[in-house]
Amino acid sequence: MSPPRGEAVPRRQFVNRLNDLSPREWIKFQKSWFVLNPPRRDAGVLTHPGKFPEALAEQFITFFTKRGQRVLDPMAGTGSTLFAALATGREAVGVELNPAFAAIAQERLARLAAELGESSPPWRLLCADARALLDLDLPQADYCLTSPPYWDMLRRKGFEGQRERRARGLPLAYSDDAADLGNIADYDRFVQEVGAIFDQVHALLRPGAYLTVVVKNVKKGNRMYPLAWDLARRLGERFTLKDERIWLQDDQRLAPYGMFHAWVSNTHHHYCLNFRKERERV
Ligand SMILES: C[S@@+](CC[C@H](N)C(=O)[O-])C[C@H]1O[C@@H](n2cnc3c(N)ncnc32)[C@H](O)[C@@H]1O
Incomplete structure (x- = not known):
């Protein structure tokens, strides 16, 4: 029934069920690409060869959760996701195989929790194999943000940044552990093993929760392996693939791969698959 003539029409109240953002902040995130040049890393996290920036994690966490909700990262590395979760008032749960990375993450999280004092949300990081995620007695989560190894790319000769890391005496790969997904040489097996981890993530997430996977297509030999697209298809067997946001880096040095004889791009973008x-x- 419409209000009597002359009376103001009450404005419809919208309830934000997903996050705590304003309409302006919400719409900014809806652009399908963003430029983010990682800031210089401090010495501790430099030992990790494939970290994403906390600023990226913060963007996604504040879009896909509300304060007080719980964020999961099953391949937590040095803890960027968990760190951003705590810093934005969310609970954090993570798993990381490599004890050295897990120790760095623990130390960073403990320092942040001490700074936050009583307002620090609970957090938990386990040093374990994510392939046994459901055996770890983890609580249900409201969002998962993670990045798997980009296949065994760190071991590929001439991989971007390898020369510089070697010169600085930094590790070139995540580990030599047979359970490390980054040591699986067979591409199809790699996609299946990573896929099986996300089947378990699916079981750990509450209905309606989102998952974001940061990944890249990779080149090996003379061809590209569409890792991002293959994972999108594999994970889509259980989750619904919504879209991708493309993370662009425009501060990377260009290398003259294949110059004057073959087309080889410099790949300076990652897919954040939602x-x-x-x-x-349905
Ligand atoms: C791309 S990195 C993640 C980096 C992380 N997002 C960060 O910003 O530090 C992938 C991580 O997966 C870990 N990993 C590899 N195999 C694993 C497994 N089976 N279980 C748990 N973690 C694993 C590696 O040690 C590495 O730290």
Whole structure:
């Protein structure tokens, strides 16, 4: 029934069910690409060869969760996701295989929690194999943000940044552990093993929760392996693939790969693949 003539029409109240953002902040995130040049890393996290910036994690966490909700990262590295979760008032749960990275993450999180004092949300990081995620007795999570190894790319001769890391005496790969996904040489097996971890992530997320996976297509030999697209398809068997946001880096040095004889690009973008665990799958 419409209000009597002359009376103001009450404005419809919108309830933000997903996050705590204003409409302006919400719409900014809806652009399908963003430029983010990672700041210089401090000495501790430099030992990790494939870290994403906390600023990226913060963007995604504040979009896909509300304060007080719980964020999961099953391949936590030096803890960027967990750090950003705590810093923005979310609980954090993570798993990392490599004890050295897990120790760095623990130390960073403990320092942040001490700075936050009583307002620090609870957090938990386990040093374990994510392939056994469901055996770890983890609580249900409201969002998962993670990045798997980009296949065994760190071991590929001539991989970007390798020469510089060697010169600085930094590790070139995550570890020599047979359980390290970055040591699986067979591409199809790698996609299946990573896929099986996300089947378990699906079970750990509450219905309606989102998952973001940061990944890149990779080149090996004379061809590209569409890792981002293959994972999108594999994970889409259980989750609903919503879209991708493309993370662009425009501060990387260009290398003259293949100059004057073959087309080889400099790949300075990553895919942030967004999935949802639907309440009901249609
Ligand atoms: C791309 S890195 C993640 C980096 C992290 N997002 C950060 O910013 O520090 C992938 C991580 O997966 C870890 N990893 C490899 N195999 C694993 C497994 N089976 N279980 C848990 N973590 C694993 C590696 O040690 C590495 O730290």
